[in-house]
Amino acid sequence: MVETLLIDHVGHRGDGVALVDGEPVYVPYALGGETVEVAEVHGHPDRRRLLSVESPSLERIAPFCPHFGVCGGCAIQHWQTERYRAWKHALVAETLGHAKLDCEVAPLLDAHGKGRRRITLHARIGTHEVLKVGYAAASTHDIIPIDRCPILDPGLDGALDAAWALAEPLVATGKPLDIQITATGNGLDVDIRGSGPLQPKMIAALSRIAEQHRLARLTRHGELVLMRAQPAMTMGKATVTLPPGSFLQATVAGEETLAALVKEYCGRAKHIADLFCGVGPFALRLAERARVAAFDADAPAVAALDKAAHAPSLKPVKAETRDLFRRPLVPQELRDYDAVVFDPPRQGAQAQAQKLAASQVPVVVAVSCNAATFARDARILVDGGYRLETVTPVDQFRHTPHVELVARLTK
Numbered sequence: 001m002v003e004t005l006l007i008d009h010v011g012h013r014g015d016g017v018a019l020v021d022g023e024p025v026y027v028p029y030a031l032g033g034e035t036v037e038v039a040e041v042h043g044h045p046d047r048r049r050l051l052s053v054e055s056p057s058l059e060r061i062a063p064f065c066p067h068f069g070v071c072g073g074c075a076i077q078h079w080q081t082e083r084y085r086a087w088k089h090a091l092v093a094e095t096l097g098h099a100k101l102d103c104e105v106a107p108l109l110d111a112h113g114k115g116r117r118r119i120t121l122h123a124r125i126g127t128h129e130v131l132k133v134g135y136a137a138a139s140t141h142d143i144i145p146i147d148r149c150p151i152l153d154p155g156l157d158g159a160l161d162a163a164w165a166l167a168e169p170l171v172a173t174g175k176p177l178d179i180q181i182t183a184t185g186n187g188l189d190v191d192i193r194g195s196g197p198l199q200p201k202m203i204a205a206l207s208r209i210a211e212q213h214r215l216a217r218l219t220r221h222g223e224l225v226l227m228r229a230q231p232a233m234t235m236g237k238a239t240v241t242l243p244p245g246s247f248l249q250a251t252v253a254g255e256e257t258l259a260a261l262v263k264e265y266c267g268r269a270k271h272i273a274d275l276f277c278g279v280g281p282f283a284l285r286l287a288e289r290a291r292v293a294a295f296d297a298d299a300p301a302v303a304a305l306d307k308a309a310h311a312p313s314l315k316p317v318k319a320e321t322r323d324l325f326r327r328p329l330v331p332q333e334l335r336d337y338d339a340v341v342f343d344p345p346r347q348g349a350q351a352q353a354q355k356l357a358a359s360q361v362p363v364v365v366a367v368s369c370n371a372a373t374f375a376r377d378a379r380i381l382v383d384g385g386y387r388l389e390t391v392t393p394v395d396q397f398r399h400t401p402h403v404e405l406v407a408r409l410t411k
């Protein structure tokens with residue numbers, strides 16, 4: 001059924017929101033004030049598919065990517081930059097408001113830089129045995145074949161061609177593949193997931209493709225297939241050799257912006273704990289002027305940080321593998337530090353926040369990729385006597401509803 005709807009505003013996932021009998025109905029790629037023609041989406045009574053924009057908003061602009069609206073990647077390329085930035089800032093400010101966290105929200109810092117340095121592509125055999133390599137369309141398992149993606153860092157040049165070439169022999173197994181590609185200082189680092197164990201013939205075929213595409217390293221589920229150069233990244237004054245499939249901030253500018261804020265908010269602290277440290281983008285920069293103890297559950301990441309921390313100009317870094325959900329640092333351990341940084345995954349760090357709330361650490365710096373779980377954790381800290389001084393939103397996932405933030409709390 002085709003309907004005409006008036007869009008009220010853009011919601012927190014970037015969809016246009018129409019109010020039908022007072023209930024929200026979500027229309028991706030529509031803007032506030034627009035009258036749109038939409039169709040039903042099977043199985044999603046509160047969603048509609050945009051068919052046409054009858055009266056476009058004055059804030060609407062032409063998207064720059066031919067795959068926009070189809071590939072399931074970017075949610076917003078069709079909105080004037082200033083309006084988009086104000087919306088993203090409001091996503092953070094409103095989430096804090098709902099949690100009754102009263103504090104200044106600094107202007108949004110743009111951290112797209114040269115673009116995304118990591119992508120995960122999906123490869124499947126589609127109808128008529130045709131190979132598809134691309135992104136997953138929104139709300140479906142369909143793969144939209146991708147031949148270009150203008151939001152990628154130039155360090156990923158050649159990544160799409162390499163993914164298509166690697167998928168070609170592998171999809172004969174009939175298994176859906178995920179191909180994660182990272183632009184590193186020494187070239188492309190590729191990890192393939194989903195293929196199952198590989199026969200020697202397949203390893204030889206993949207190695208040839210890795211050579212042809214001049215990949216730095218090719219792994220299957222973290223197991224080495226071929227290495228032409230150790231994938232490494234410079235972080236401050238240190239160089240980290242990356243374990244396969246490592247977590248990295250989405251853009252170089254994102255990592256640098258978050259790390260600069262972390263450093264600034266730690267002030268003059270001399271002994272700092274970096275919780276959920278990953279391979280150490282914050283710890284290694286903080287160690288330029290303070291002793292650091294770094295913790296993460298990912299043992300290969302901690303080992304990589306430990307090795308990188310031996311750079312001559314750095315202060316001592318102690319790196320420890322620890323599950324901080326099950327075994328958060330307790331107040332007695334926290335007594336050692338004059339600042340604590342925490343940067344958990346999307347689900348936040350509730351258990352650690354409860355222990356921090358009961359501690360006397362004078363400065364806590366929270367980095368988050370999820371304003372809602374940050375607000376929950378900050379509420380715990382504030383209820384424990386901390387003051388939320390400032391929150392800075394950082395936009396490294398431009399064109400999406402994702403927003404990072406860095407906050408400073410003091411006691």
Ligand SMILES: C[S@@+](CC[C@H](N)C(=O)[O-])C[C@H]1O[C@@H](n2cnc3c(N)ncnc32)[C@H](O)[C@@H]1O
Nearest residue numbers: 276277278296297298322323324325343344345
């Ligand atoms: C958002 S990443 C941040 C990593 C690092 N700070 C960075 O900027 O690259 C979250 C980190 O939390 C770690 N992590 C996830 N669950 C964990 C847990 N239960 N205990 C400790 N670390 C965990 C992941 O290994 C990952 O390194």
